[in-house]
Amino acid sequence: xxxxxxxxxxxxxxxxxxxxxxxxxxxxxxxxxxxxxxxxxxxxxxxxxxxxxxxxxxxxxxxxxxxxxxxxxxxxxxxxxxxxxxxxxxxxxxxxxxxxxxxxxxxxxxxxxxxxxxxxxxxxxxxxxxxxxxxxxxxxxxxxxxxxxxxxxxxxxxxxxxxxxxxxxxxxxxxxxxxxxxxxxx
Amino acid sequence: xxxxxxxxxxxxxxxxxxxxxxxxxxxxxxxxxxxxxxxxxxxxxxxxxxxxxxxxxxxxxxxxxxxxxxxxxxxxxxxxxxxxxxxxxxxxxxxxxxxxxxxxxxxxxxxxxxxxxxxxxxxxxxxxxxxxxxxxxxxxxxxxxxxxxxxxxxxxxxxxxxxxxxxxxxxxxxxxxxxxxxxxxx
Numbered sequence: 001x002x003x004x005x006x007x008x009x010x011x012x013x014x015x016x017x018x019x020x021x022x023x024x025x026x027x028x029x030x031x032x033x034x035x036x037x038x039x040x041x042x043x044x045x046x047x048x049x050x051x052x053x054x055x056x057x058x059x060x061x062x063x064x065x066x067x068x069x070x071x072x073x074x075x076x077x078x079x080x081x082x083x084x085x086x087x088x089x090x091x092x093x094x095x096x097x098x099x100x101x102x103x104x105x106x107x108x109x110x111x112x113x114x115x116x117x118x119x120x121x122x123x124x125x126x127x128x129x130x131x132x133x134x135x136x137x138x139x140x141x142x143x144x145x146x147x148x149x150x151x152x153x154x155x156x157x158x159x160x161x162x163x164x165x166x167x168x169x170x171x172x173x174x175x176x177x178x179x180x181x182x183x184x185x186x
Numbered sequence: 187x188x189x190x191x192x193x194x195x196x197x198x199x200x201x202x203x204x205x206x207x208x209x210x211x212x213x214x215x216x217x218x219x220x221x222x223x224x225x226x227x228x229x230x231x232x233x234x235x236x237x238x239x240x241x242x243x244x245x246x247x248x249x250x251x252x253x254x255x256x257x258x259x260x261x262x263x264x265x266x267x268x269x270x271x272x273x274x275x276x277x278x279x280x281x282x283x284x285x286x287x288x289x290x291x292x293x294x295x296x297x298x299x300x301x302x303x304x305x306x307x308x309x310x311x312x313x314x315x316x317x318x319x320x321x322x323x324x325x326x327x328x329x330x331x332x333x334x335x336x337x338x339x340x341x342x343x344x345x346x347x348x349x350x351x352x353x354x355x356x357x358x359x360x361x362x363x364x365x366x367x368x369x370x371x372x
Binding site: 013016017018019037038039040041042043048050052076079080081082083084087100101128130132133134135137139155156157159165166167168169170171172173174175176177178179180181182183184185186 | 205225229262266269270286287319343363364365370
């Protein structure tokens with residue numbers, strides 16, 4: 001999918017709607033990809049995000065070593081690949097991108113690949129790790145962002161061209177948002 | 187709206203799809219209500235959540251004093267009230283619930299009210315505060331949860347009865363999810 005750079009001050013809006021994201025990690029030699037529904041912006045400018053990651057996760061030491069990860073926003077067209085990435089481990093499936101029919105896209109400022117078929121991508125550098133027991137909250141600064149110009153217009157997602165964002169419900173189920181509404185102050 | 191208790195081990199699923207939530211705070215004498223799109227579960231069992239709150243926010247000292255807040259999941263039917271709660275401050279509008287046509291519902295285990303018109307409600311006790319500069323990440327345990335049995339079925343949101351969840355895009359715009367899809371592992 002064609003992407004255009006997104007102004008960093010608007011990058012948080014790529015995560016605002018609470019979609020599941022595909023987290024990409026890698027050091028140029030090995031890489032991995034896993035879905036995370038527990039993600040959110042935590043600051044708009046400079047843009048910062050937080051994601052949850054289990055400490056025993058295959059990708060955790062890769063993030064610890066590189067201090068980086070990518071966030072790729074999928075839409076309904078690749079929901080099966082999202083599910084596949086989440087139901088397998090990088091310890092067994094060494095090349096999840098190929099296994100699930102996805103294509104590597106070179107990132108601008110991190111070594112991890114991004115996902116060609118995604119609607120948007122954010123490149124992130126970890127700046128704070130919050131211990132939550134079995135898992136860690138990884139707080140990271142967004143250092144580059146890009147999105148499909150057909151689906152992210154004037155700093156917000158636009159549904160005029162068939163965008164269908166997916167949000168995790170549980171198990172293999174996702175809800176789909178494919179239209180927007182403008183609130184009116186009562 | 188009629189609510190039924192939600193098993194605590196499934197409470198995180200009320201926030202899984204990344205909807206905007208109305209945060210309710212109060213001590214039995216004063217209360218307030220404000221929308222937060224930056225929210226997510228951080229643990230499933232026991233259920234824990236995290237929300238962002240600006241330190242200069244009118245409700246911040248109320249949360250600091252009570253150690254509690256409610257999370258109310260609105261749907262499209264009250265999107266205007268969500269916008270109204272977000273574009274006013276409790277410092278000026280002392281009774282936002284009445285101002286925006288919402289009704290108080292007594293919570294089971296916290297002093298803050300919940301919102302009768304919401305699809306679901308979670309009662310939360312703060313257990314960790316992460317300093318992020320101008321704002322704080324409030325990590326809290328869910329101590330009670332309930333949802334409309336027409337819209338939350340077998341531990342997940344169900345769209346058979348007209349549910350239209352809203353996710354913040356930016357400004358006054360929200361995207362709407364009103365159907366679900368089941369992924370199939372490739």
